[in-house]
Amino acid sequence: MMTTSPFENTNNPSGQGFLPPTNSSRARLYVRPMVLLVLMSVIAVLLFEGLLGFPGLFFWFIGGDLMQLWFLVLVVLGLLYRGSLARLWRRGAEKRGMLMKRYQAFSPEYPAGEWPALAQERSSGKFLQGLLHVPLVLLVVFLVYYFFIVGYTFHAGPHPTVTGDCNGGTITVEGKTGSDMVSLKAGLLTIEGSGNYDSSNHVLTLNSNLCGFTLEVPATTNLHLSGNDATISVRGVSGKIELDNNAGDITIDGSALLAGSVVSNNAGKITISNSCLMPGVKVGSNDSPITRSQVKPCN
Known part of the structure; x- marks a missing residue:
């Protein structure tokens, strides 16, 4: 008698069989944060080298440095980057939850948290989550150093x-x-x-x-x-x-x-x-x- 593996797609309407996410679908989740990260890095380098054209309005009304155009641009990009990371972690949590339910359906005698694959998934996810938050810390350091210590610089x-x-x-x-x-x-x-x-x-x-x-x-x-x-x-x-x-x-x-x-x-x-x-x-x-x-x- 043949047994069904939880990693096979049997087109079972009960939903017990499934295909794991492909590498290409996982890679697409990282495209947006990576694009935002590259864009923030390019703007920061150009600002630091004084190679960005001086905008017509670089500050206005109340706040001086806080209202400078490129300061606001980098803050908005940083918020978009943070939002894309949140969506990424939410997708990961949903996938792990689905995996746990399906593991338990086939092996109810083992709690889902004891499956090595899930433990490894959680461990690698936490490491990657911490790694991808490093650019946000660097962005805050750059904003404080450049706009408040060095000042808006141009040739x-x-x-x-x-x-x-x-x-x-x-x-x-x-x-x-x-x-x-x-x-x-x-x-x-x-x-x-x-x-x-x-x-x-x-x-x-x-x-x-x-x-x-x-x-x-x-x-x-x-x-x-x-x-x-x-x-x-x-x-x-x-x-x-x-x-x-x-x-x-x-x-x-x-x-x-x-x-x-x-x-x-x-x-x-x-x-x-x-x-x-x-x-x-x-x-x-x-x-x-x-x-x-x-x-x-x-x-």
Whole structure:
């Protein structure tokens, strides 16, 4: 008398015989998470290398860094990846449940959990589940490091210009010698902020009602920054520097103010140190203190 194996498909309407899932059907379950993983990796590498085009709106309204376009794109992709993993585990749990019922139907004297095949299936599933969650941890680390520590980074043209207007808050600009990269961080208190980069004219424009801008720019950069009650700080920049403030302080350190530079303040202090000024540079205030330390003419 022939016995029926639980691994054979006998077309039995009772459902006791079945075909196990094929390798191709299992592989299809992994296609979506793998595609999402590759896409997230490519975007992260391009961002880190500064090779993605600077979007017209990189932050807006409330939240600064949290609202940056590529931050949101990566968060959405990460959520889609997590959702695809959840579907994958759900499919696996359904398959194991079906296997347990059919094993028990043929060998009721053995609990389903004692079948070696099921034990191995559970063990390999847990290992794979942990492995596929590693990219989510790496994504969180990258988002924090890149957007909040390094800042949004892109390649700027030769001798770029940064223009910005801030009603209140802080604008901090630091020049980096030998670099053509611009890194921008917009603090979480940045409100109604917007900006864009004109790659044809190499002009970065920033505007915000309440701002928390921190920029690293090439050492040779022109600046045109204004504020109402903002604190403006410039360090290590050589170029045409135009700074205008109504009430907040202006600080310039280790910079070269070239021809056409103008620094003016209505009710705030102006401090210039370890810098040089070309002839004709104008520095003035409305009865507010102007402090100069180790300031000399530029060669």
